[in-house]
Structure formats: structure tokens, C-alpha cells
Amino acid sequence: MPLPPRLRRHHAAALPALLAIFIAGCANADYPNSVFTRFTEFNRDIGYLFKLLIYLGTFVFIFVEGILLYTIFKFRRKSDSERPKHVHGNTTLEILWTAIPAVILAFIAVPTVRTIFKSQAVASADALQVEVIGHQWWWEFRYPQYQITTANEIYLPVGRKVNFKLTTQDVLHSFSIPQLGGKRDLITNHVNYLWFTPDSVGEGAWNGFCAEFCGTSHGNMHFRVFTVAPSNFEGWAANQQKMAAFGAVAPAAASVVPVSTPDGTARGSAVALPAATGIAAATPTVPVVTNPTHPAGTAVPATFVSFPYDKLGVHNIPQTPLPEGLTFNESLKGDPQRGLDFMTKQMGGGCVGCHMINGNPVMRGVIGPNLTHVASRTTLAGGIYPNDAKHLALWVKNARWMKPGVIMPTLGAGQYDPITKTYIPKTGLNDQQIADIVAYLQALK
Numbered sequence: 001m002p003l004p005p006r007l008r009r010h011h012a013a014a015l016p017a018l019l020a021i022f023i024a025g026c027a028n029a030d031y032p033n034s035v036f037t038r039f040t041e042f043n044r045d046i047g048y049l050f051k052l053l054i055y056l057g058t059f060v061f062i063f064v065e066g067i068l069l070y071t072i073f074k075f076r077r078k079s080d081s082e083r084p085k086h087v088h089g090n091t092t093l094e095i096l097w098t099a100i101p102a103v104i105l106a107f108i109a110v111p112t113v114r115t116i117f118k119s120q121a122v123a124s125a126d127a128l129q130v131e132v133i134g135h136q137w138w139w140e141f142r143y144p145q146y147q148i149t150t151a152n153e154i155y156l157p158v159g160r161k162v163n164f165k166l167t168t169q170d171v172l173h174s175f176s177i178p179q180l181g182g183k184r185d186l187i188t189n190h191v192n193y194l195w196f197t198p199d200s201v202g203e204g205a206w207n208g209f210c211a212e213f214c215g216t217s218h219g220n221m222h223f224r225v226f227t228v229a230p231s232n233f234e235g236w237a238a239n240q241q242k243m244a245a246f247g248a249v250a251p252a253a254a255s256v257v258p259v260s261t262p263d264g265t266a267r268g269s270a271v272a273l274p275a276a277t278g279i280a281a282a283t284p285t286v287p288v289v290t291n292p293t294h295p296a297g298t299a300v301p302a303t304f305v306s307f308p309y310d311k312l313g314v315h316n317i318p319q320t321p322l323p324e325g326l327t328f329n330e331s332l333k334g335d336p337q338r339g340l341d342f343m344t345k346q347m348g349g350g351c352v353g354c355h356m357i358n359g360n361p362v363m364r365g366v367i368g369p370n371l372t373h374v375a376s377r378t379t380l381a382g383g384i385y386p387n388d389a390k391h392l393a394l395w396v397k398n399a400r401w402m403k404p405g406v407i408m409p410t411l412g413a414g415q416y417d418p419i420t421k422t423y424i425p426k427t428g429l430n431d432q433q434i435a436d437i438v439a440y441l442q443a444l445k
């Protein structure tokens with residue numbers, strides 16, 4: 001059916017406009033979660049495969065459509081009395097249409113399989129090793145060479161190969177940093193590897209996600225990756241290796257506290273925690289700067305401790321809206337010492353059962369993120385909120401309202417717990433106690 005002339009004009013204009021938008025979208029350097037970057041050999045290899053497939057596919061498309069169009073016009077019925085010639089079998093043709101796709105498939109399969117083997121092999125031992133442990137719904141990151149355990153934020157030195165060892169504490173997850181490289185699943189009872197070198201990238205922040213549905217808050221399971229200059233990485237690592245910046249005590253007391261997983265079994269690598277958290281370091285308040293894995297000659301700068309929040313790109317800043325009606329009296333002033341005493345001596349809120357703070361002998365839990373340097377992180381709770389006093393307070397008050405399904409209980413007095421579907425009694429945490437806890441957490445730089 002022919003379109004009226006006005007509409008036809010619109011149609012004619014729409015196609016180039018759409019094309020222009022599409023091309024502009026692809027060329028936009030600020031496209032936040034694109035895999036079409038060339039920052040690592042991983043993405044370059046995948047990009048090469050992608051182009052190869054597009055070029056071969058285009059060739060096949062044009063070839064097949066060309067023959068089709070030719071056939072349609074050449075052999076169309078020219079008169080009503082005409083009958084098509086009946087043919088049966090054509091050996092040459094059959095050999096050709098089997099052989100040509102086979103050759104094309106070989107062209108695709110050989111580089112594809114080679115890339116698969118290359119990218120999931122264990123990287124060389126001199127690579128920076130990072131253990132990734134998926135939890136519902138946050139990420140645990142360990143640097144075994146540095147004895148660091150942290151959560152939801154990875155620091156990578158520019159130019160150094162990094163090897164990720166991927167495991168999960170519970171269900172399947174998938175580790176994905178589109179702009180740096182890859183996506184690979186975290187599989188129960190199985191170790192996967194992924195390695196790349198952020199070699200052609202500057203200092204910056206990159207978004208990471210869980211890319212395999214893993215339950216209620218799967219969509220809230222983000223993380224950030226920071227690529228930093230090697231000297232800044234050493235600065236960050238030196239700070240992470242220190243005991244808690246506030247209220248740490250001698251390690252002798254800490255090392256006698258046994259650590260076990262919630263069900264008492266040695267699941268995942270949780271039982272390796274005492275060694276991995278640096279508790280056994282000789283002097284608790286002195287940074288471990290003589291780690292043999294620090295590249296020789298790298299000076300440890302005292303200045304760089306963590307990626308500054310105001311340097312985050314606009315696409316790295318969490319946008320999660322706060323639950324309506326969840327409020328906190330922000331005028332209250334917290335006291336870190338009171339917060340520490342409350343959390344550890346009075347066992348307020350049971351934080352000790354789930355969280356670890358190195359240098360704090362009672363904070364030995366392994367269910368939630370390690371909080372030793374929680375204040376050095378830019379975001380909270382799987383990267384979905386900014387890490388500031390207000391969000392920390394609301395989180396401690398009612399984590400389950402902030403993020404559906406979390407294990408961390410709702411703790412604020414009078415708050416509704418969406419999982420148990422009950423109200424927390426008056427004996428729950430009041431706003432002043434929460435302000436004190438937040439002051440302590442914020443002292444953990």
C-alpha cells in the first residue's frame with residue numbers, strides 16, 4: 001500500500017537519522033558499559049573475533065542474497081503457460097555448498113577456539129593474583145600475594161597482568177567488567193580463571209556486574225574496578241594491609257579466636273581467613289610494606305589510599321533511590337569510641353557474628369564483607385549506594401529495606417523487617433547508637 005507523500009518524506013528522512021544516531025552511539029567514547037574497548041588484550045582479542053564474524057557474515061549475506069535475487073529475476077515465470085524445468089540432484093553444487101561453509105566455519109572456529117583456550121588458561125605466576133568470591137549479593141576480593149581481603153572494589157595497577165580466580169560461596173554468579181575484559185561464570189565447586197592486562201588504559205573507574213541471575217538482589221550486585229598507576233596501587237595495598245585505623249589491638253589476642261564458617265564446615269576458602277587477613281602480622285599498626293611481591297624499587301607513596309569519590313565517572317556513581325520513608329536524624333553527632341564499644345563489648349546488633357575487622361579481636365565474622373577499611377571504599381552494599389554517613393546510617397538501620405533479601409538483619413528500633421515481616425522492638429538500635437557506629441565505621445579508612 002503506497003504511503004501518502006507527506007509520510008513518505010518522513011520515512012525517507014527517518015532512515016538516515018536512525019543510522020546517524022546508531023553510528024553516534026557506537027562512536028561515543030563515553031559509552032559506559034561497552035565491550036568494544038581496546039584497553040586489554042582480552043577485549044582486543046574478542047574485538048578481533050567480533051570483526052572477523054561480522055566481515056565473514058557480511059560476505060555470506062551479500063553472496064547468498066545476490067544469488068537469491070539473481071535467481072528470482074532470471075527464473076521468474078514469464079508467461080502463464082510456462083512450467084519450470086524439473087531437475088534432480090547436482091553433484092557439483094552439493095559439493096560446493098558443503099565445502100564452502102566448511103571452509104568458512106574453519107576460519108571462524110580456529111581463532112575462536114584459540115581465544116577460548118588462551119583467555120581461560122591460568123595466567124603466568126608473576127601476574128597479580130585476585131581471588132573473586134561471589135556471595136548473594138556482594139563480591140569478596142582477596143589479594144593472596146598481599147594478604148588483603150576487601151569487598152566490591154578491585155584495584156588494578158595499569159600495565160600489570162591480573163589473574164582472577166573465580167569461585168562462589170553459594171549459587172552461580174558471573175563476573176563481568178565489560179570495558180576491561182570478559183565475563184566468566186562463578187560456578188559452585190569449580191574454579192574458573194580469567195586474565196587480562198589493563199595495558200592501554202589510564203587511571204579510571206570501571207563498572208562491574210553480576211551477569212548471571214542469582215536471586216532477589218541479583219540486579220544489586222555491582223562492583224567497581226579502579227585502574228591506577230603502579231605506585232598508587234602500592235599505596236592502596238599498603239593501606240589495606242594495615243590493621244584497622246581505629247581501635248586496633250595487639251594481634252596476640254586476635255589470633256586465639258577461632259574462625260569457622262556459619263555451618264562449621266570448610267566451605268569455599270573462608271577457612272583460610274586468619275592468614276589471608278594479616279592478623280598474623282608481627283606488629284599490628286605498622287604497614288607491611290616489605291612484601292616480596294611488591295615490584296622491586298617501587299616506592300610506597302604515603303599519599304594515595306583510595307580512589308577519590310569525586311573522580312568517579314558519571315556512570316560509576318550509584319543511582320539507587322532510597323526507600324521512601326526510611327529516615328535518619330542526621331543532626332546527631334556520633335562518637336567512634338562509643339560506636340566501637342557498643343559494637344564489640346555490648347555486641348550491639350550482632351555485627352561481630354558476621355563481619356571481620358582486622359586488629360579487632362572480636363570482629364571475626366566471615367558472612368558479610370570485611371570492614372577493616374570500609375571507609376576507604378567509594379560505595380556500599382554491592383556498589384549500589386555512595387559510601388557516606390547518611391547511607392551507612394540507613395544501611396545499619398534497615399539493610400533489608402535498602403537492598404531486598406540481604407542476610408544482614410534489620411536492626412533499627414521500630415523498623416519493619418521485610419523478611420521476617422515483623423517490627424523490631426524498642427530494644428533495637430536507636431539513632432544515637434547508629435550515629436556512633438557510623439562514626440566508628442567512617443574512622444576505618
Ligand code: HEC
Pocket residue numbers: 136137138151152348349350351352353354355367368369371374377379380381382383392395396403406407408409411437441
Ligand atoms: C547476619 C549477618 C550480619 C550481621 C549481624 C550484620 N551484618 Fe553487615 N552485612 C552482612 C552482609 C551479608 C552484608 C552484605 C550485604 C550485601 O551487600 O548484599 C553486610 C554489609 C554491611 C555493610 C556494607 C559493607 C560494604 O562494603 O558494602 C556494612 C557497613 C555493615 N554490613 C555493617 C554492619 C554493622 C555495623 C552491623 C552491626 C550493627 C552489621 N553489619 C551486622 C551481614 C551482617
Ligand SMILES: [Cu+2]
Pocket residue numbers: 172173174210211212213214215218219221
Ligand atoms: Cu547475580
